[in-house]
Amino acid sequence: KQEVTQIPAALSVPEGENLVLNCSFTDSAIYNLQWFRQDPGKGLTSLLLIQSSQREQTSGRLNASLDKSSGRSTLYIAASQPGDSATYLCAVRRFQKLVFGTGTRLLVSP
Amino acid sequence: EAEVAQSPRYKITEKSQAVAFWCDPISGHATLYWYRQILGQGPELLVQFQDESVVDDSQLPKDRFSAERLKGVDSTLKIQPAELGDSAMYLCASSLTLSPGEQYFGPGTRLTVT
DSSP, X not given: OOOEEXXXXXXXXXXXXXXXXXXXXXXXXXSEEEEEEEOTTSOEEEEEEEETTOSEEEETTEEEEEEGGXXXXXXXXXXXXXXXXXXXXXXXXXXXXXEEOOOEEEEEEO | OOOOEXXXXXXXXXXXXXXXXXXXXXXTOOEEEEEEEOTTSOOEEEEEEETTEEEEOTXXXXXXXXXXXXXXXXXXXXXXXXXXXXXXEEEEEEESSSSSOOOEEOOOEEEEEO
C-alpha cells in the first residue's frame, strides 16, 4: 500500500526566506506527483505536476523536484511571502488513484 | 477560467439524518472524483466515475454512502444516516480523462454532524 509522508508537519518562517518542503512515498511505481496548496477551509489548488519521467517543474517562485528511485520530492519556495501561508499537500498517482500526504502547514510572518 | 462547482459550501446536520452534496465538474471532463478530508489529514478517495460508470468505490462505506452520476455530467454524494464520524470536508475533483493527468478540485463542502 502506498504511503505518503510530509515533513515537517508545520513550518514558521519570516518573510523573504527560501524554504523546502519534503514529500516521501513508499512505492516508486508512480505515474506522476502533484503539489497542491490548501487555504483554511477551502479546496485544493494545483501548483505543480511532475510526470514520472521528469525530474523537476518550475512555476514562478516554486520549483518541485522528483527522485522516483528514492521515493522523494521537494517543493522549493523562493523569497517567501505572507500570502504563501497555507497548507501544502503532495499527492502521488498510481493507476487511477491519487494518494495524499498529510500536508505541511506553512506560516510566513511579515 | 472553468472551475469545479460544489454545493452547499457548508452543511450542519444531526446524527441519523440524510445529507446530500452536489458537484458539477469542469465541462468536458469525463472523470469525476469524490474525496473525504478529515481535519488535519490529506484527502482520501471515496469514489471515482468515468462518465456515468463507477471506476473505483472500494473506499466508499456502502452501508451509508451512495454516489451517482446519472448523465455523466454532474454528481451527487449522499449519506444516510449521517454519523458523528462523518464530519469532514467533502471534495469533488475532475480530470479530462482516466489517463494520468491533472485533477482540478472544487471548493469543497464542510459537513458538521451534531
